[in-house]
Amino acid sequence: MMVAVCILIIIIILLAIYIVFMELQLKNINKQLDKRLQDKTRQPISLALQSRKLNTLGANINRCLKAEETLRLKSVNEEKRVKELIANISHDLRTPLTAIKGYQQLMEKSELNDNQRNKLEIAQKHTQELGKLIEYFFEYSYLINTDPELKLESINITKMVTECLVSSIPSLEERNLKLKFEETPPIYVYVDKEMVKRIIQNLIRNCIQHSSGDIEVKVLKKKDAVISFRNPVEDSKKIEVNRIFERFYTGDKARNNSTGLGLSIVKILVDQIGGSVEATLVDDKLDIQVKFPLG
Known part of the structure; x- marks a missing residue:
């Protein structure tokens, strides 16, 4: 009887030690995840305790973190391409718009009948609207591609x-x-x-x-x-x-x-x-x- 009790006590002690080590390891995992979030590092999760289930958990966490990092980098690159596209479009549209306004000014100075002048005024109105839209593009592309110095x-x-x-x-x-x-x-x-x-x-x-x-x-x-x-x-x-x-x-x-x-x-x-x-x-x-x- 005493032998059985001793064996049971030993098993309980071993289980308690195992649970403590498991809690310490889980605490270590949480600490590493917090560090990744605060320091914005890409350090993978590492485990000191040799446990098959914990090792599997750590490996799955690392795979999820790597997949998330891949998606984040892809999103960052896509955002960068969009910003560059907006900047290029706003710049490229300004040149032909300037030419259009120039030709309209020349036409305005020439002899036009009432019908032609009315059509020119309509064209000028739409040109002004296009100019406003391009200014929006230009302002937006400037804001998202620069760090302003506040005064x-x-x-x-x-x-x-x-x-x-x-x-x-x-x-x-x-x-x-x-x-x-x-x-x-x-x-x-x-x-x-x-x-x-x-x-x-x-x-x-x-x-x-x-x-x-x-x-x-x-x-x-x-x-x-x-x-x-x-x-x-x-x-x-x-x-x-x-x-x-x-x-x-x-x-x-x-x-x-x-x-x-x-x-x-x-x-x-x-x-x-x-x-x-x-x-x-x-x-x-x-x-x-x-x-x-x-x-």
């Missing part, structure tokens, strides 16, 4: 929004759009002035191009400075608001004549200066809010 300073964001809205009045009148904007007391933010100006201009252009009614603009002071652009949209059910800042997203019919880059540019610029941007769609009205750190 941070304290600026009156209320004043900047007001100035940008005033300069856009002709475009608003052309689309028969009314603007609702209540000027608030000065709100100061600590940002890059030129980048914020481009953000506001892109948001205004987005509203003018896609709004189906009056545009509401607000500048608020909460934990951050908030700029809100709100406008009604057609076919709101076709807009996937969670994708609205994605590159080339043109989900609704109202965006068919755009590149889908305007709001993508806004997102990139906002991220670069440490702000945030979000969009909501309520009662067929799209509300885009940009937040900047107070200065």
Whole structure:
């Protein structure tokens, strides 16, 4: 009887030691995985304990990590090719567009009858639209291929929004759009002035191009400075608001004549200066809010 008890105790002790070693090895695996995530290394998982099941687990983990790394590198290379393609397209399109504008200017100076002049004006209008699209491509390709040097300073964001809205009045009148904007007391933010100006201009252009009614603009002071652009949209059910800042997203019919880059540019610029941007769609009205750190 005593012999059986001793054997049982020995077995229990051995099992306890084995379990402790197993826990230590699992802890070691977790530690190595954490190190890979924190240091962004490609070091494979290594095991010190000779256990067939743990060795199989480690081998499977390493295979998964290698497959994930392969997919990541493939994605990075694909993203790089897309960026290069956008940059090349935007550059290549500028040259023939300049030539087209030159010939149109020459035609404008020549003697044309009313019908010919009307057709020329239509061609010039479409040329201007094409120029705007190319500028979007050029700006986007520049932003995704460069690391900007921020020139941070304290600026009156209320004043900047007001100035940008005033300069856009002709475009608003052309689309028969009314603007609702209540000027608030000065709100100061600590940002890059030129980048914020481009953000506001892109948001205004987005509203003018896609709004189906009056545009509401607000500048608020909460934990951050908030700029809100709100406008009604057609076919709101076709807009996937969670994708609205994605590159080339043109989900609704109202965006068919755009590149889908305007709001993508806004997102990139906002991220670069440490702000945030979000969009909501309520009662067929799209509300885009940009937040900047107070200065």
